[in-house]
Amino acid sequence: MHHEVWIPPVHRDLTGGVERVQVEAATVGDVVAALDARYPGMAARLTQDGRLRPGIAVAVDGVIATRGLRQRLPTPGEIHFIPALAGG
Amino acid sequence: MTTPASPYKVIGSRPLRPDGVDKVTGRAVYGADVRLPGMLYGKVLRSPHAHARIVAIDVSAALALRGVRAVVTAQDMPAIGDKIADLGESSVNLRYTSNNLLAHDKVLYYGHAVAAVAAENIHIAEEALALIEVEYEVLPHVLDGKAAMAPDAPILLDDLRTNELGKRGDCPTNVAEHFRHQRGDLAQGFAEADVIVERTFHTATVHQGYIEPQNATALWNEDDQVLVWCSTQGAFSVQEQLAELLQIPLSRVTVTPTEIGGGFGGKINIYLEPLAALLSRKAGHRPVKLVMTRAEVLAATGPTSGSHIRVKMGARRDGVITAAEAELIYEAGAYPGSPVGAGSGVIFAPYRLNNVQVDGYDVVVNRPKAAAYRAPGGTNAVFAAETVVDELAEKLGIDPIEFRLRNAVREGDRRVDGPEYKRIGFIETLEAARNHPHYTAPLTGKHRGRGVAAGFWFNWGGKSSATATVNADGTVNLIEGSTDIGGSRASIAMQLAETLGIPYEDIRPQVVGTASVGYNDVTGGSRTTFGTGWAVYEVGQKLLEEMRVRAADYWDAPVEAVSVANGVFTHNGDAMTFRELASKLDVPVTASASVHPQSYGPGFGVHIVDVEVDVETGKVSILRYTAAQDVGKAIHPSYVEGQLQGGAAQGIGWALNEEYVYDDQGRLLNASLLDYRMPTALDLPMIDTVLVEVHNPGHPYGVRGVGEVPIVPPAAAIANAIYRAIGVRMTELPMSPARIIAAMEMSRSGQG
Numbered sequence: 052m053h054h055e056v057w058i059p060p061v062h063r064d065l066t067g068g069v070e071r072v073q074v075e076a077a078t079v080g081d082v083v084a085a086l087d088a089r090y091p092g093m094a095a096r097l098t099q100d101g102r103l104r105p106g107i108a109v110a111v112d113g114v115i116a117t118r119g120l121r122q123r124l125p126t127p128g129e130i131h132f133i134p135a136l137a138g139g
Numbered sequence: 140m141t142t143p144a145s146p147y148k149v150i151g152s153r154p155l156r157p158d159g160v161d162k163v164t165g166r167a168v169y170g171a172d173v174r175l176p177g178m179l180y181g182k183v184l185r186s187p188h189a190h191a192r193i194v195a196i197d198v199s200a201a202l203a204l205r206g207v208r209a210v211v212t213a214q215d216m217p218a219i220g221d222k223i224a225d226l227g228e229s230s231v232n233l234r235y236t237s238n239n240l241l242a243h244d245k246v247l248y249y250g251h252a253v254a255a256v257a258a259e260n261i262h263i264a265e266e267a268l269a270l271i272e273v274e275y276e277v278l279p280h281v282l283d284g285k286a287a288m289a290p291d292a293p294i295l296l297d298d299l300r301t302n303e304l305g306k307r308g309d310c311p312t313n314v315a316e317h318f319r320h321q322r323g324d325l326a327q328g329f330a331e332a333d334v335i336v337e338r339t340f341h342t343a344t345v346h347q348g349y350i351e352p353q354n355a356t357a358l359w360n361e362d363d364q365v366l367v368w369c370s371t372q373g374a375f376s377v378q379e380q381l382a383e384l385l386q387i388p389l390s391r392v393t394v395t396p397t398e399i400g401g402g403f404g405g406k407i408n409i410y411l412e413p414l415a416a417l418l419s420r421k422a423g424h425r426p427v428k429l430v431m432t433r434a435e436v437l438a439a440t441g442p443t444s445g446s447h448i449r450v451k452m453g454a455r456r457d458g459v460i461t462a463a464e465a466e467l468i469y470e471a472g473a474y475p476g477s478p479v480g481a482g483s484g485v486i487f488a489p490y491r492l493n494n495v496q497v498d499g500y501d502v503v504v505n506r507p508k509a510a511a512y513r514a515p516g517g518t519n520a521v522f523a524a525e526t527v528v529d530e531l532a533e534k535l536g537i538d539p540i541e542f543r544l545r546n547a548v549r550e551g552d553r554r555v556d557g558p559e560y561k562r563i564g565f566i567e568t569l570e571a572a573r574n575h576p577h578y579t580a581p582l583t584g585k586h587r588g589r590g591v592a593a594g595f596w597f598n599w600g601g602k603s604s605a606t607a608t609v610n611a612d613g614t615v616n617l618i619e620g621s622t623d624i625g626g627s628r629a630s631i632a633m634q635l636a637e638t639l640g641i642p643y644e645d646i647r648p649q650v651v652g653t654a655s656v657g658y659n660d661v662t663g664g665s666r667t668t669f670g671t672g673w674a675v676y677e678v679g680q681k682l683l684e685e686m687r688v689r690a691a692d693y694w695d696a697p698v699e700a701v702s703v704a705n706g707v708f709t710h711n712g713d714a715m716t717f718r719e720l721a722s723k724l725d726v727p728v729t730a731s732a733s734v735h736p737q738s739y740g741p742g743f744g745v746h747i748v749d750v751e752v753d754v755e756t757g758k759v760s761i762l763r764y765t766a767a768q769d770v771g772k773a774i775h776p777s778y779v780e781g782q783l784q785g786g787a788a789q790g791i792g793w794a795l796n797e798e799y800v801y802d803d804q805g806r807l808l809n810a811s812l813l814d815y816r817m818p819t820a821l822d823l824p825m826i827d828t829v830l831v832e833v834h835n836p837g838h839p840y841g842v843r844g845v846g847e848v849p850i851v852p853p854a855a856a857i858a859n860a861i862y863r864a865i866g867v868r869m870t871e872l873p874m875s876p877a878r879i880i881a882a883m884e885m886s887r888s889g890q891g
Contacts, residue, residue, distance in 0.1 A: 060321040061305035105223035113558040
């Protein structure tokens with residue numbers, strides 16, 4: 052499935068300034084793998100011990116995914132890696 | 140104008156809360172009320188220094204005191220490596236948490252815990268503290284975030300390296316993180332602007348100010364089961380943190396939450412629970428109770444970050460914002476983890492921006508580790524941004540609400556961090572504020588002014604579980620695990636009653652601990668009425684389906700031939716109410732549900748405030764206050780109004796009076812509610828509320844979180860009102876009498 056990934060500003064050094072990337076992926080894990088293949092070092096930025104890094108959340112079409120890298124992506128969508136946020 | 144009939148029977152009504160009588164009669168059991176056979180009393184020894192190396196600790200004299208049963212120091216804590224624990228809403232490095240509970244090699248702030256004592260009574264415990272000898276090597280300290288970023292600043296954590304825009308630095312530092320949100324072309328955006336405003340702001344450290352101090356009672360049993368009773372926003376979060384910090388299996392920790400006297404985010408992190416548990420084990424498996432004094436609460440828990448914020452915004456003559464830039468420096472306290480991430484998301488959230496950049500810095504300083512506080516980081520950020528927005532509107536000669544309307548976000552616009560908004564109600568809220576009589580009411584008299592400001596909060600979903608059982612008399616026991624801070628027993632029970640089609644009074648809610656219900660995330664992030672409400676909606680659906688099966692069995696009919704609506708089961712002309720069917724059940728009916736909904740809708744608020752400034756003393760009086768907010772569907776309107784009023788009251792305190800005051804040695808000078816001045820009823824007018832009900836399509840009943848938005852706009856709204864009263868832009872919180880006088884003098888001398 053085809054997705055548009057928005058690269059956070061802090062990781063655009065790896066993409067040479069590219070802000071949006073098109074990838075084929077069935078899960079968020081596939082997205083990270085596809086990004087890392089194209090921009091080596093991206094997986095290390097986004098993941099740790101096989102999971103999304105603490106403090107990073109992934110939004111799929113504006114909704115925070117609950118399954119991390121295992122989140123399935125059954126329809127074409129827009130993917131953002133954003134800071135996880137706390138509330139009071 | 141006619142109001143459409145509500146589709147609901149229970150939702151939208153204003154019933155009494157189930158816990159009300161116990162609370163107003165003093166019978167509700169809070170943590171300090173817990174008493175167990177053989178219980179010991181504990182006290183904590185705290186650092187008198189802001190920054191010092193611990194050379195030696197001698198507890199022998201304390202242990203020798205008659206009646207002392209145990210003393211613990213960091214030596215009793217298991218060694219914890221770097222591990223990030225997900226607390227549901229936020230994450231913490233457990234090594235830092237362990238060091239915060241009991242200082243290991245260094246104390247990092249005045250009030251940092253160093254040792255704890257358990258004794259037969261509190262007086263012996265206090266006496267024992269004085270017998271503990273701690274040898275310190277005092278180190279230079281730094282209290283201010285900007286000062287802590289200087290190259291020659293004292294370093295708090297020797298191993299800390301900056302996560303600089305995704306890359307780890309290689310030098311010791313106090314800057315834990317620098318991140319950035321960026322979109323569009325900032326230079327081009329400012330080039331298109333006809334007016335540009337840039338200002339810098341400073342906000343003081345403030346505390347959540349919950350009335351009930353932290354407390355914990357723990358029993359480390361002979362079979363290594365650890366039982367804990369405490370005041371917390373999340374029993375499961377306490378359980379997880381305890382298991383990690385004490386290095387014991389999760390299954391050996393049982394946490395029972397007592398009633399809670401306020402939290403506002405400050406009762407998510409733990410402080411006393413591991414100390415009580417370790418003392419219990421060391422004291423021969425006797426239960427140990429620890430209760431903080433108010434001075435300890437202020438010196439060693441909570442607060443939220445002080446901050447330095449720079450905001451620059453530009454707009455065209457037609458009132459369209461063309462560019463926005465911000466830099467936020469938040470003081471995290473002694474360990475990394477300020478709410479600068481959230482503040483950076485909140486700061487420009489109300490506005491449609493094509494050219495925007497936000498830089499955030501998380502900086503450690505010699506103050507207590509910051510904890511969440513109601514819309515963490517939002518009030519600071521919006522104080523800065525909404526002051527600049529107000530000034531832009533003024534310079535362009537556009538009404539401040541009209542200016543906001545011209546730039547307001549709507550569905551499909553993007554947040555500063557990228558994702559698109561779904562259905563939101565900011566425009567409806569702005570229009571509600573503009574149409575409120577307050578906005579156009581005459582305001583006469585000298586040194587009086589009216590200000591407005593907008594605010595935002597993300598809200599949250601989180602994980603919730605609940606169980607319900609049908610009783611023979613037709614009532615339903617509801618077992619939930621969400622701490623009830625603001626009336627959620629009622630708002631959750633109402634949603635179950637609505638789902639079942641039975642009266643609210645027939646639901647008997649109970650909040651239970653980790654051994655008695657499925658997992659629940661903390662009550663925080665304005666998630667409980669949304670998330671746990673969703674869980675009981677699913678519980679209700681399951682109960683109805685099972686009751687339908689039972690009705691079909693009773694009537695000897697196919698299930699699909701039985702209908703249920705409004706709490707009445709029908710089949711072929713026969714009818715039974717929920718209550719009647721309950722009395723005929725041969726086998727009990729119970730249902731449970733666990734959910735993790737993510738379709739929470741964010742909320743926006745717009746506040747209007749009238750102030751009067753006493754130009755002799757600098758005192759600001761609030762004359763009139765109105766808070767409008769998109770609240771989604773208001774399940775219990777009185778409690779929603781209460782959230783708006785409570786948030787505004789806390790925001791007013793933050794705006795005008797509250798701040799931590801330290802001496803030049805870094806010692807906290809105002810650790811009491813006499814000197815840390817929170818607003819009282821005498822300081823506040825009636826706070827009028829306007830509930831703008833833009834339903835959240837991502838919830839069965841349209842719920843949005845409501846509790847955090849209302850603390851976000853007050854400081855900015857009051858600053859804007861002060862400007863109109865005396866012609867001075869305030870750029871520092873709190874806007875206390877001394878600062879008002881100083882700002883007026885600066886303005887008169889042409890420096891302001």
